[in-house]
Amino acid sequence: MQIGFVGLGKMGGNMVHRIERDSDHEVVAFDPNPEAVATAEGHGAVGAHSLEELVSKLEKPRLVWLMVPSGKITEDTITALTGLLEEGDTIVDGGNTNWHDDQRRSKELEPKGIRYADVGTSGGVWGLDVGYCMMAGGPDESIAHLKPILDVLAPPDGWRHFGAAGAGHFVKMVHNGVEYGMMQAYAEGFDLMHAAPFPIELKEVAGLWNRGSVVRSWLCELAELAFEQEGNDLARLVGYVDDSGEGRWMMNDGIEMAVPTPALAASLYARFYSRKEGDYAARVLAALRNQFGGHAVKKVEET
Amino acid sequence: MQIGFVGLGKMGGNMVHRIERDSDHEVVAFDPNPEAVATAEGHGAVGAHSLEELVSKLEKPRLVWLMVPSGKITEDTITALTGLLEEGDTIVDGGNTNWHDDQRRSKELEPKGIRYADVGTSGGVWGLDVGYCMMAGGPDESIAHLKPILDVLAPPDGWRHFGAAGAGHFVKMVHNGVEYGMMQAYAEGFDLMHAAPFPIELKEVAGLWNRGSVVRSWLCELAELAFEQEGNDLARLVGYVDDSGEGRWMMNDGIEMAVPTPALAASLYARFYSRKEGDYAARVLAALRNQFGGHAVKKVEET
Amino acid sequence: MQIGFVGLGKMGGNMVHRIERDSDHEVVAFDPNPEAVATAEGHGAVGAHSLEELVSKLEKPRLVWLMVPSGKITEDTITALTGLLEEGDTIVDGGNTNWHDDQRRSKELEPKGIRYADVGTSGGVWGLDVGYCMMAGGPDESIAHLKPILDVLAPPDGWRHFGAAGAGHFVKMVHNGVEYGMMQAYAEGFDLMHAAPFPIELKEVAGLWNRGSVVRSWLCELAELAFEQEGNDLARLVGYVDDSGEGRWMMNDGIEMAVPTPALAASLYARFYSRKEGDYAARVLAALRNQFGGHAVKKVEET
Amino acid sequence: MQIGFVGLGKMGGNMVHRIERDSDHEVVAFDPNPEAVATAEGHGAVGAHSLEELVSKLEKPRLVWLMVPSGKITEDTITALTGLLEEGDTIVDGGNTNWHDDQRRSKELEPKGIRYADVGTSGGVWGLDVGYCMMAGGPDESIAHLKPILDVLAPPDGWRHFGAAGAGHFVKMVHNGVEYGMMQAYAEGFDLMHAAPFPIELKEVAGLWNRGSVVRSWLCELAELAFEQEGNDLARLVGYVDDSGEGRWMMNDGIEMAVPTPALAASLYARFYSRKEGDYAARVLAALRNQFGGHAVKKVEET
Secondary structure (H helix, E strand, O other), X not given: OEEEEEOOOHHHHHHHHHHHHHOOOEEEEEOOOHHXXXXXXXXXXXXXXXXHHHHHXXXXXXXXXXXXXXXXXXXXXXXXXXXXXXXXXXXXXXXXXXXXXXXXXXXXXXXXXXEEEEEEEEOHHHHHHHOOEEEEEOOHHHHHHHHHHHHHHOOOXXXXXXXXXXXXXXXXXXXXXXXXXXXXXXXXXXXHHHOOOXXXXXXXXXXXXXXXXXXXXXXXXXXXXXXXXXXXXXXXXXXXXXXXXXXXXXXXXXXXXXXXXXXXXXXXXXXXXXOOOOHHHHHHHHHHHHHHHOOOOOEHHHO | OEEEEEOOOHHHHHHHHHHHHHOOOEEEEEOOOHHHHHHHHHOOOEEEOOHHHHHHOOOOOOEEEEOOOOOXXXXXXXXXXXOOOOOOOEEEEOOOOOHHHHHHHHHHHHHHOOEEEEEEXXXXXXXXXXXXXXXXXXXXXXXXXXXXXXXXXXXXXXXXXXXXXXXXXXXHHHHHHHHHHHHHHHHHHHHHHHOOOOOOOHHHHHHHHOOOOOOOEHHHHHHHHHHHHHOOOOOOEOOOOOOOOHHHHHHHHHHHHOOOOHHHHHHHHHHHHHOOOOHHHHHHHHHHHHXXXXXXXXXXXXX | OEEEEEOOOHXXXXXXXXXXXXOOOEEEEEOOOHHHHHHHHHOOOEEEOOHHHHHHXXXXXXXXXXXXXXXXXXXXXXXXXXXXXXXXXXXXXXXXXXXXHHHHHHHHHHHHOOEEEEEEEEOHHHHHHHOOEEEEEOOHHHHHHHHHHHHHHOOOOOEEEOOOOOHHHHHHHHXXXXXXXXXXXXXXXXXXXXXXXXXXXXXXXXXXXXXOOOOOEHHHHHHHHHHHHHOOOOOOEOOOOOOOOHHHHHHHHHHHHOOOOHHHHXXXXXXXXXXXXXXXXXXXXXXXXXHHHOOOOOEHHHO | OEEEEEOOOHHHHHHHHHHHHHOOOEEXXXXXXXXXXXXXXXXXXXXXXXXXXHHHOOOOOOEEEEOOOOOHHHHHHHHHHHHHOOOOOEEEEOOOOOHHHHHHHHHHHHHHOOEEEEEEEEOHHHHHHHOOEEEEEOOHHHHHHHHHHHHHHOXXXXXXXXXXXXXXXXXXXXXXXXXHHHHHHHHHHHHHHHOOOOOOOHHHHHHHHOOOOOOOEHHHHHHHHHHHHHOOOOOOEOOOOOOOOHHHHHHHHHHXXXXXXXXXXXXXXXXXXXXXXXXXXXXXXXXXXXXXXXOOOOEHHHO
C-alpha cells in the first residue's frame, strides 16, 4: 500500500525509516527541508518537494500522515491539504495535537468528504527499533485503510482504535500527563536520596528497582542509563525542564470535568519552577515578610 | 546455612516458603499463631513455638529475620530477642520500619555486640514466584552472612547493600514514596479517561500502554489485570485507600531536608481525602461561603 | 442620572436598593420575575417588564447594567440588547464573566458603536450595607458615565478602573482565586485545631486572631461569626463545597501564562474532593493495591 | 508586678519597651549583648548581666519570660534556669517553639515544681504600637500570675489561654501555617496580574481590595505598602524566601493526624523552590527527557 508523509524530523523521519525497512509499503515523503527528503529517499521513500507533488503521487483514496509541530504549522498544513485532497481521502495527524482541535477539524472537513484521523504516538527516539505505541481516533474506514501502516509502525499488538476523531489524541494526552506524574515521582525520590545524610549510588537504586520491585518501569530503566552516563550528581545537566503542552491540556480538561489532578499539577508546576516561573510570587512573599516581620530580604545588589 | 524467621504472615510465610523451595538453607520458623508455624513446617521449615526455642535451635553466630508489623510489635520483639541473643548474632528487620528507628536500634544494640541489619522488601504477593527486590543496610559482616538468603529470596541480581543500618529502609521508604506518586499519576489518568465524553475501554488503554509507550511499567500491567477482573467502572470497589506509613515518613524527611515532594504530597492527601479526612475543612469552607455570600449550604438533615 | 438594571436577584436587587436608598439616581429595573421588579419598585426604582420597555425608558446615551448569571443567560441578554441599543450606549456586565468573553464581546459590539464595560463586584450579601468593592474595565467614556453609580455602590474610594474591556473581570477573577486560597488556608488550620489532641474553642481562636495577629482579615471575622452560630463542630453543615468558575479560570490562565498557582490548585481540588470527585481515582488506587499487595479492599456490599 | 525578660532582640526588646512604656510593671532584663541591656534600661527596665543576676533580682514566685531563638538556645537557657529557679516559679517561653517540646519540658520540670507556660506571639515589628496577639498555654496559676503582663503586651482583649503547656504554641503554629497559605494565595494572585497581557497597577489592586472586598486583610494592607515602597515590579527584591519552622511543624502534625494540608504544602514547597531546592529533581527530569525523547538538555557549560 501507499501513504504520504509530511514532516520528516526526528519523529517523522524515523517512522518513514521504520516503514521502509520493515515492510513493502510505499511512502511518498515531503518536508520543507530537502536534506530530510533526501534522507527519506535513502531509506527507500519516494521524495516529494511540495505538498502538491506529494498529493499527485498518491493513488485515491489517499492517506496523508502529518508529523509536523502542533499548532499553527499543523493548522496551515491541513488548510493547504484541504485544497488538494478529495472526497474519501484521509488526513492523519500523528503529531501532538490537542484533541479539541481534532474534533473541530474533523467537523470542518466533513462537508468536503475528507476524512480525519488522529494518532497519538509514544516511544520517543527508541521507536525506530522498539516500535511506536499508537493511540488512534477517527472513522472506521480510515483506520481500516491505515491498519497495515500502524501494524508496521507499532510493536506487536501495539496500537488501538479508541473512537471518533480526537479519541486518539485524548488518550495520548492522558498518557503524557501520566508520564509527567511518574517522572516527578521518580525525580522526588532521587532528589531525596541525593540529599540523604549518607551517599547512595543512584544508578544502583534504579537498577535494583527494575529487578522485581513494585516501581519497575521503562522510565526506571532509563534512569539507570542516565545515572550511568551522567554520574550520580548529574553535574553537567541544568535543572531547566520544558513542557510540551499535553500536561497543560490535561490539567485544563480535569478542571473542566471536575476531575482533581493534583499530582499532575505538582509535576507541571515543578517544571514551571525549574524555569524560574513563580519568581515574582517569591518576591511578593519576601516583600510581605519584610513588611510584617522586618525580615531581611535579599536585594538585587547583594546577590 | 541456617536462619531464624519470626513472623509468618502473608509476607514472612511466603519468604520461608521460597527459601525452602528454592534452596538447601534451613529455616527455623516462629509465629505466635501455631497454624502459621505448621504451614511453614509443611514447606520444610523447622518449627519453633517461642522466641526462646527459635534462638536455641540456631547455631552461632545466629541470624534472626523479623517479618512482623512495624512499630510496637517489632520493638517488643527486638527487646525480647536482645535478652536471648549474644555477641556476634544479627537481628534482621525485614519489615516496614522507619529508618530513623533502625539507626537508633543499631546504636542501642552495639554495647551488647548484637548486630542489626535492615532489609526493605518490595514485590508484594508476587514475590513468592518472581522474587523479592531487597534493599539492605547494616554492617558488612551481617550482610555477608545474610548473602545466601538474599540470593534465594531476590530475583537474579535483585538485592543491594546500600550502607550502614537504616540505609536499606531509607531506600525502601523512597521506593514506596515513588510508588505512591506513580499510582496517583495512573489513577488521575484513568479517572479523566473514565470521565471522558465518550466511552474508553481502560483495560485496552492499560494493555496498549505496556506495548512500547513511555509509561509502560509493572503497575500498568497490574492495572490491565485489575480492569479485566473488575470491569471498566470498578463498580464493586469502594474508593477508600489506606496508607502504610512510608509515604508519611518520606514527606517528613523531605520537609526536614528541604526537598520539595509535591507529587508525593498530592498522592498522600488524595488517600486522606478518599477516607473523608478533610471533611471538617470542607465544612469550614461551606460555613464561610454562607457567611459572605449567603450561599446555600447543605445541612445534615437534608442529605 | 439614570441607569438600567437587568437582573434583580440577590446581588442585583441589593444593588438597586443601595442606589435608590443612598442617591438621587434613577434606576429602571427589569427582571423576568415580576416580584423582583415589584420589590425594586418598592425601593424607588422604575419598573420595566421587558428589555424593550427598559431600553425605551432610558435616555441616550444609555447605560444598562447586567446582573445575571454568567454564561448563556448573560450571552443571550447581550444579544437581545444589541438589537435594542444604539451607538454610544454602554452595556455593563456586573456579573461573574470570564474576562476572555469580555474581550470578545467588546470587539463584537464595536462595529455597532455600542460600548462594553465590565465590573467585577465583591462584597457578597454584606455589600448592601458596607458597599461593593468594584473592579472596572472598559472605555474611559463609559466609566466616566458610570462614575456616579460606582460612587454610590462602592464604599468610600472603593472602585478602580483597571484598563480596557476585560480588565475588571480579570482582577475580579484573581480576587476570587486569592479568596479560594485564603479560605483553604483557614480551613486547613481550623481542621488541624479541631483534630488536636486537646479541645480548642475555635470561635475564640478566630476572634483572637483578629486582634493584632498577622492573619487578621474579614474572612477571619466571618469565621468567628460562623463558629458562634454553628458551634465548634459545625455539626449541622455538610462538607460539600461548590465553586463558581473564577478559580478554574484563574488556574487555566496560570497554566497558559506559565504562572504556578499551587495553592489555588490545592484549594480548587479540595472543593472537588469535597464533592466526591476523584472517587474513581481512589478506586483505581484500591484496585492496584489489591493487585500487588493483596491488600484487602472494601467492596460495595460491605460498606 | 515584676517579670524577668531573657532575650532582648527585635521582638523581646520591643516587648520590654511596650511594658515599660504602657504600665507600672517592673521588668528585669537580660541579654548576652550588653547594648541590648542598656537599651532596655533606657526604656525603664532593671538591667541584669547574667541569668543569675536576673533571677536574684526577682521576688518569688518568679516569672521569667524567654524571648530567644527556638531550638538549642531556648533549650540551653531553660536548662540553666532550671538550676536557678525554685518551686512555684514559672518559665514562660514566648519564642517560636514546637509545641511537642513544650509538652516534654513541662513534664521534665514537674518534679522540681517549676511551672512552664508557652505564649505564641504574633504581630511582628508592628506589635510595639499595635500590641501583640498572644496565644497562651500552661497551668492556670501561671497564666493568672502572667495576666497583667499579657494585658499590657496585647491589644485590647488580645490574648487567650488555650489549655495546658503546648496549647499556646500549637495555636501559634497553626496561625503561622495559615499565614503561609494566605501569603501564597496573594503572591499567586499578584504574580498572575503582573504577568497579565496588559499593565495592572498592583498597589491600586491591593488598596482597592481593602475597601469592602472579601479578601480584605492586614496582609493586603501590607501588600499595598510594599508595592508603594518597592514599585510594581519589586525590582530590588530577590525571590528568595526563608521559612521559620512552624509551617514544617504544621505539615508534620497534619501528616501525623491525617489532616490534609495541601495549600500549606504548596506554600512551603514554593518557598523551597524559591531557594533552588528541587533543582536536583529538575535535573533528573531533564535527564529522563533526554533519554526517551532525545530532548536537548542544557549543559552547565552552555548556561
